[in-house]
Amino acid sequence: MRINLSIIYFFLSISVIGQNNPMELYNTGNSNFKSGDFKKAIENYSELIKTVEEKTVQKTCYINRGLSYDRLQKYDLAIADFTEAIKLDSTDMASFIDRGLSKMHAGYLEKAKEDYNYVVYKNSNNGMAEAALYWLARIHYSQGKFEEVIKNCDSYFTINSKDSELYFIRGTANDMLRNFEQSIKDYGKAIEIKPNYVQAIANRGTAKINLLTSNGNLEPSKKETKSACMDLKKAKELGDNSVEDLIYMYCNKKE
Secondary structure, three states: OOHHHHHHHHOOOOOOOOOOOOHHHHHEEEEEEEEHHHHHHHHHHHHHHHHHHOHHHHHHHHHHHHHOOOOOOOOOOOOOOHHHHHHHHHOOHHHHHHHHHHHHHHHOHHHHHHHHHHHHHHHHHHHHHHHHHHHHHHHHHHHHHHHHHHHHHHHHHOOOOOOOOHHHHHHHHHOOOOOOHHHOOOOOOOOHHHOOOOHHHHHHHHHHHHHHOOOOOOOOOOOOHHHHHHHHHHHHHHHOOOHHHHHHHHOOOOO
């Protein structure tokens, strides 16, 4: 949950005594949210929206209530609350990210992409642009739009070049496009950042085999498959049993 310190300062500047004390409602709502009692949190934030007219406070309540609705899988209500927050402050890119996530959860992928693309277009906050590009890559991968995945990842790496997961995702996209040389490099970067990244190690080994056989070499020699087999055997040691068939086919050859 995003905590806005200006909200706290606002509450400290007013004096309201009794059960409907805004600061008390805000703290109770946050406490209920953190403990997972999202229904109670929604009640708290709803009451606070009615109690306080200050726009910054209302915006925070809409955001927190939207997050609560999202946790309860009431995605349309969450989207509506994030939209209200955006109406109150359209410069807060985090609200577009929050709304995009709820749209994704609801299955509105194209509408989610609109929010993420807007954040990337505005380019006013590196952290939010990074999040938007991450989710765009994930959505495009789920849609089989692998060239778009690669574009999203390329832009992402201009902000954060140390994310092993995104190198893995770009590697799998290149695999699907049969760009095996590039996918091998991507998996290598993922492994460089996260040495025991078993899926990347297994995929790199597989991509090396695919690179050999895609060039017409249907029965590569033991020497040719040495590097691939090192990856496949390492993946097996790390617990990935899906590589056993490849090891049997390409790594148990006699000299």
